[in-house]
Amino acid sequence: MPRVYLDHSATTPTRTEVAQLVMEYMTEKFGNPSTLYSYGREAKKAVERSREQVAGLVKATPEEIIFTSGGTEGDNLALVGMARAYARKGRHLITAAVEHPAVLDTCHYLARQGFAVTILPVDEDGTVSVAEVEKVLRPDTILISIMQVNNEVGTIEPVEEIGELARARGVLFHIDAVQAIGKVAVDVEALRADALTGSGHKIYGPKGTGFLYLRKRVKLAPLVWGGGQERAFRPGTENVAGIAGLGLAAELAGQELKTEMPRLAALRNRLINGILEKVEGTALNGPTVKRVPTNANLRFDGVEGEALLQAMDLKGICVSSGSACSAGSVNPSHVLTAMGLTREEALSSVRMTLGRENTEEQIDYVLEELPQIVERLRRKAE
Numbered sequence: 301m302p303r304v305y306l307d308h309s310a311t312t313p314t315r316t317e318v319a320q321l322v323m324e325y326m327t328e329k330f331g332n333p334s335t336l337y338s339y340g341r342e343a344k345k346a347v348e349r350s351r352e353q354v355a356g357l358v359k360a361t362p363e364e365i366i367f368t369s370g371g372t373e374g375d376n377l378a379l380v381g382m383a384r385a386y387a388r389k390g391r392h393l394i395t396a397a398v399e400h401p402a403v404l405d406t407c408h409y410l411a412r413q414g415f416a417v418t419i420l421p422v423d424e425d426g427t428v429s430v431a432e433v434e435k436v437l438r439p440d441t442i443l444i445s446i447m448q449v450n451n452e453v454g455t456i457e458p459v460e461e462i463g464e465l466a467r468a469r470g471v472l473f474h475i476d477a478v479q480a481i482g483k484v485a486v487d488v489e490a491l492r493a494d495a496l497t498g499s500g501h502k503i504y505g506p507k508g509t510g511f512l513y514l515r516k517r518v519k520l521a522p523l524v525w526g527g528g529q530e531r532a533f534r535p536g537t538e539n540v541a542g543i544a545g546l547g548l549a550a551e552l553a554g555q556e557l558k559t560e561m562p563r564l565a566a567l568r569n570r571l572i573n574g575i576l577e578k579v580e581g582t583a584l585n586g587p588t589v590k591r592v593p594t595n596a597n598l599r600f601d602g603v604e605g606e607a608l609l610q611a612m613d614l615k616g617i618c619v620s621s622g623s624a625c626s627a628g629s630v631n632p633s634h635v636l637t638a639m640g641l642t643r644e645e646a647l648s649s650v651r652m653t654l655g656r657e658n659t660e661e662q663i664d665y666v667l668e669e670l671p672q673i674v675e676r677l678r679r680k681a682e
């Protein structure tokens with residue numbers, strides 16, 4: 301039985317060359333970057349090379365990159381760190397209902413700490429309105445946090461316009477770009493980002509690696525204290541092996557963007573159109589145009605997404621119902637409900653996200669199996 305992995309927004313397979321590099325920095329080149337002999341210098345060089353590679357991918361300067369343990373930490377560090385550093389200027393934050401829990405839960409925490417948080421609604425495509433952002437701006441607003449690409453439905457948010465607005469009003473702007481990096485152009489200058497979060501394992505790098513871009517002269521309160529690593533914004537002995545792997549993954553993601561994305565967009569369209577054609581009672585969730593090339597999210601009337609996931613797994617096909625973080629729970633996706641889907645529609649939805657190893661044969665295999673699975677599940681439900 302073929303195995304078809306269609307959950308690249310949950311995580312990606314680590315590239316072989318990345319894994320090899322990680323191995324190298326775990327074994328022969330194991331030094332602590334803070335030490336002064338050759339082992340330490342070698343490790344430090346790897347960290348600084350990675351910093352250049354990551355900076356290159358998002359058009360930042362290396363000094364603006366802080367290595368973290370991933371997207372969740374990056375979002376926490378950005379939001380809590382900037383909120384605390386600028387609390388004297390104001391205590392109002394703006395974010396959107398479709399954000400990742402790493403942003404939303406952090407905003408809820410800040411609300412409990414006495415900050416005022418406005419959570420913006422979205423339209424039926426999951427898009428945040430720039431006019432809405434402008435409407436809720438207050439004299440005490442210090443920070444806007446909007447994701448560049450949504451992890452569940454692939455919506456590309458108008459972050460460039462929001463960045464322009466934020467900069468004009470003297471408000472900080474944070475972007476969760478975890479699902480954008482490697483899929484669409486991410487340019488911190490064009491986006492007018494003050495902070496931007498990335499994660500390694502979503503771009504074929506190691507899990508537990510990531511970074512926060514922090515624009516020059518923007519203040520940030522650290523969340524942990526200790527050594528002076530990462531300019532004391534994120535102290536602790538560096539995850540040298542992971543950081544080296546992240547750097548290589550970032551460089552390769554940048555190189556392959558222009559060739560890989562059109563290929564995946566074509567495969568993704570083949571998948572969506574094939575399903576809409578072959579299976580009655582289906583609909584695409586999210587936008588058709590302003591959508592990242594790798595994402596398909598569909599609902600199947602009268603079918604439970606969770607049951608569909610399990611039946612597809614038996615055929616070797618890995619998909620996700622709702623977001624991976626809430627898998628296992630019966631709560632409908634907060635993203636789909638924010639887009640106006642009913643609880644039932646949300647619970648009958650499945651996300652398929654494509655990546656490097658996917659081929660046309662694999663998509664055709666899914667298109668062959670899926671209609672039969674859906675039909676069987678519907679008959680059972682009758």
Ligand SMILES: *Cc1c(COP(=O)(O)O)cnc(C)c1O
Pocket residue numbers: 309310369370371372373375400402447449450451476478479499500501502508509510
């Ligand atoms: C995966 C993801 C995160 C969390 O990143 P981790 O590295 O898994 O902690 C944050 N935001 C978005 C949009 C994501 O897709």
